[in-house]
Amino acid sequence: MSYDEKGKGGAAGPGQDQDKLNTELINIIQFSEKVATALCRKMDRAEVLGAVEKEFTGSGKYTGSVLLLAEDRDNLEIAVSSVSSSDKKGFLEKMTGNSLSKYKISLDKSKIYGKVVREAQTLHVKVSDIIDELYPGPIAKLISVTLGYEKEVTILTPIWVRGSVGGVFAMTAPVLAELAVPSVKNLAAYISFALESASQRVEQEKADAEIRKLSAAVEQSIDGIAICDMECALTYVNNAFAGIHGYSPDEMIGMKATDIYSEEQTKNAAGRGGLNELQRCWGEETTHYRKDKTTFTALMSFTLLKDKNGNPIGHLAVIRDITERKTMEEELKKAQKLESLGILAGGIAHNFNNILTVVVGNISLAKMNMRAGEEAYETLSTAEKACLRARGLTQQLLTFSKGDSTIAEPIDIAVLIRDSAVSALNGSGVKCDFSIPDDLYSVSADKGQISQAINNLVINAEQAMPEGGTVRITAENVELGQGHGLPISSGKYVKTTVKDQGEGIPKENLAKIFDPFFTTRPKGSGLGLSVAFAIVKKHGGHISAESALGDGAAFHVYLPAM
Structure with a gap:
């Protein structure tokens, strides 16, 4: 029957000596405090469960088990169980065909465990009653008789995880009166707290690791990353952002983002309703000022940051100095243009050179029929020199076009x-x-x-x-x-x-x-x-x-x- 249904402070059973029960109760209270002490500062779930198993195994008197809900929440899995002797454990595993660590208890099959988990009840029952639910009659009888479970009682109470039942704590002993229920519930509370604290600690460590990973990624990024508030004051800059602008990160905190913007960028933002009205922009080329007042070309993305309620709280800017890339693009454009001009110039020079060859040849023939000193001879000589100079220019054009x-x-x-x-x-x-x-x-x-x-x-x-x-x-x-x-x-x-x-x-x-x-x-x-x-x-x-x-x-x- 449920302890909660019967009420607290149940009386001793017939024939039970009150002094012995009181002594047993004191022993349980002291044992619970010992387990609680052992659970202090355990860092993870394995350490918590290990401490529970160690204390119960060392007691030589009590058996303690922690069963946790599986992911489907329809089955309980034995997280840890301290069976008083290895013989008992071996016999149980032989009869069930599974190791205790792999054994699952169906909440649909077991009404007792179902009440503890689904109705959050604390139960004081015979161990043999539980065995009867889990195994066929002959096998259940054999287990109970062989292991002495007919004489043992157990207290089952919920383990709470984040406000809901996450498992069951079971404490078993030959003599375990209902007077011990509050102590067992307290012990379950200690275990619940230790498991939840360990879980939170692991989650926090994972979250911290993710934060460190993200922080390292941001700090080591080759792109400049900055955050500013709604007043455009910089609240965070990574090393790349500061380095691109010629500052140290500490120097930039508190600066106005507009202090590093060019007039062109400020006008563009104003034309779109101001920086605070910008929701997002990607791949915008702009000009920024460095600390020494020189400028550089930056590729910038810009995002409006919002809190969980959708209210704007600041801006995230990611920039990359593309001065070198722009220079290379300009050099490539220049080289391509010169190559095109070279093809054109080469064609013209080749044809012009052929014409000059005919002209120079005819001038030479004409001079052969004249005497030096004649006016016509001198005129032809001047024309010949001009043609030779023109041939020199065509040769330079040919060198430019193809070399x-x-x-x-x-x-x-x-x-x-x-x-x-x-x-x-x-x-x-x-x-x-x-x-x-x-x-x-x-x-x-x-x-x-x-x-x-x-x-x-x-x-x-x-x-x-x-x-x-x-x-x-x-x-x-x-x-x-x-x-x-x-x-x-x-x-x-x-x-x-x-x-x-x-x-x-x-x-x-x-x-x-x-x-x-x-x-x-x-x-x-x-x-x-x-x-x-x-x-x-x-x-x-x-x-x-x-x-x-x-x-x-x-x-x-x-x-x-x-």
Whole structure:
């Protein structure tokens, strides 16, 4: 019968000595306190169940079992059971055909366990009554008689997990009066608390591990990640976000996000109702300010953060510095444009060269029928020289379009740079300053063509300084890794820089300086830089230029090292 139905404080049975019952009750209370003490600070479920088994097995008097609901909540699984002797345990497992750890009790089959779990009752019953429910008559009788269960009683009480019954605690002894029920219920409460605390601790550890994993992912991300509140004050930035902007993370906390936005981005946000009205945007290219007030191009995604009630609480921004990517795209576009122009220029130059050959040939024939000094002879000589100059231009166009055939050989690039520069500046009022290390890599290239490319760059620098000045030429060994931003392969290169002290190149002209026939100088042909670009490209290298008005221009030549 249910203890709760009969009421608390049930009397001793007939013939039971009250003093013995009181002594037994005290023993149970003391034993319960001992088990409760053993359960303190157990870290996980296995430790809790292990402590229960250890204490009951060590008692030599009581048997304790913890049965927990299976996932289907229709069966109980024996989580731990301390049978007083290994012989009993072996006999039970032999009769059931299963180890105790794998044995399941159906709540539909057992009315006793069903009441404890489904009605949350605490029951004081004979062990043999439970055996009768679980096994066929002859087997049940054999188990009860053999193991002495006919003389033993057990108290079954619910184990509570998060407000609902999650299992059953069973305590068995030869003498276990109903007076012990409150103590057994208290012990079940200790076990419930220990199991729930262990479960919460494991869940918390898992949650903490997930948080650490996410935190590490965010902190180690190559993309900048930041969170700001509804007032646009930054409340969190990862290392990448701070590094991209030239700050430390601590420096950025509390800053206004608008402090790093360009005017263009602020206007765009205002045009869409303000930053707080933006729900989400992806892949928006924008410009941000660094700490030193320089700018960079960023690819930015933007999300409005909301609390569990749907109220906006801030913004999440993810950005990536795409300056190098944009530079590479521009260089690739430039190279493709020059390649297209080269095909066009090559076709024109080839046809024009054929025409010039006929013209020069006929002029030579006409001069053969004249004497030197005659007016017509001199006129034809002037025309012949003009045609030869035109042929020189067509040859440069052909070099730009497809280049002459190269004869690659190992060359001392340091010597070649010096000789080409000195030759180009011979007789001019411009000086040359060299900074070339002794351990410069060797280069496999066509000596004549590379000399022409360097010559053209130096002449361009000299023409940028009509009043005189100094051309500074530096060379160095460099190794380009992944993401270097240039349209050439990664690897080792010799980088040569030719810098002048001229007025510089306007920004709008910088993208066109390698176009054939583009020039801003009255006497320039507009082919020198184009030819240099074509030669270097044919050798697997690249030329880039940078300039600022009033600070001259610098051309960087990259040639693959051997």
